[in-house]
Amino acid sequence: MVDSFEKIPVEIYPSAQDGSRYVAEEIARLIREKQQKKEKCVLGMATGGTPIYLDAELVRMHKEEGLSFKNVITFNLDEYYPIEKKAFQSYWSFMHRHLFDHIDIDPANIHIPDGSWPKEDVKKYCAAYEATFEEAGGIDLQILGIGLNGHIGFNEPGSSIISKTRLINLDNTTRIANTYEFENISKVPRLAITMGISTILKAKRILLMGWGQKSAIIARSVDGNVSEHVPASILQQHTDCTFVVD
Numbered sequence: 001m002v003d004s005f006e007k008i009p010v011e012i013y014p015s016a017q018d019g020s021r022y023v024a025e026e027i028a029r030l031i032r033e034k035q036q037k038k039e040k041c042v043l044g045m046a047t048g049g050t051p052i053y054l055d056a057e058l059v060r061m062h063k064e065e066g067l068s069f070k071n072v073i074t075f076n077l078d079e080y081y082p083i084e085k086k087a088f089q090s091y092w093s094f095m096h097r098h099l100f101d102h103i104d105i106d107p108a109n110i111h112i113p114d115g116s117w118p119k120e121d122v123k124k125y126c127a128a129y130e131a132t133f134e135e136a137g138g139i140d141l142q143i144l145g146i147g148l149n150g151h152i153g154f155n156e157p158g159s160s161i162i163s164k165t166r167l168i169n170l171d172n173t174t175r176i177a178n179t180y181e182f183e184n185i186s187k188v189p190r191l192a193i194t195m196g197i198s199t200i201l202k203a204k205r206i207l208l209m210g211w212g213q214k215s216a217i218i219a220r221s222v223d224g225n226v227s228e229h230v231p232a233s234i235l236q237q238h239t240d241c242t243f244v245v246d
């Protein structure tokens with residue numbers, strides 16, 4: 001059901017599983033459409049609790065319905081900093097554990113910000129990361145989750161609309177929310193590499209998923225004024241963005 005009174009179209013599903021199936025179907029349609037045209041399909045990927053069912057559904061589609069990811073190029077939104085790729089909590093590990101190890105994507109087509117660069121090189125590395133998806137022709141479909149404070153990627157409140165891929169300080173609320181992935185809060189990195197808001201806005205299509213306890217911040221993002229204090233509200237300025245909620 002589309003609620004056309006909101007500033008961003010919102011698709012409401014009875015459960016996170018149902019909403020995730022809807023998102024997976026849109027992804028699969030796009031991949032197949034691009035396959036028919038012999039084109040690459042460029043997807044922007046998110047991590048965290050939100051896309052768990054989506055990843056599982058994509059794996060199921062690959063195994064049971066023969067959905068191939070051979071023409072897919074992926075770019076992940078963010079990564080903790082500093083972190084080693086192989087650390088259990090890294091988003092590199094997350095993506096391989098939940099998705100990439102179970103589908104037929106070419107490893108050369110997987111791009112995840114590398115949180116192991118020395119600090120003095122990170123700025124250059126972020127600019128290079130940003131250039132890589134521009135070279136790939138831009139992102140066809142960007143998947144997003146949303147933080148309780150309205151962050152998208154790790155663009156915390158106050159992130160500029162013109163921000164690009166960069167190193168950012170994580171809000172304490174984000175570190176608290178993500179503590180479950182670590183031994184305790186002191187082990188949660190204080191920094192992260194994230195695509196910027198302007199980077200995200202360049203995607204041709206955006207699907208933001210938000211389940212359960214995210215309803216208040218989703219309502220604020222969809223109904224409220226556009227404000228850098230609520231980064232997800234800036235998505236009102238995108239011409240092809242849909243929120244998928246339960």
Ligand code: F6R
Nearest residue numbers: 046047048049050145146147153
């Ligand atoms: C993760 C990301 C973040 C999360 C957000 C919600 O790649 O970009 O914006 O989507 O923090 O996290 P979960 O899904 O764990 O509630």
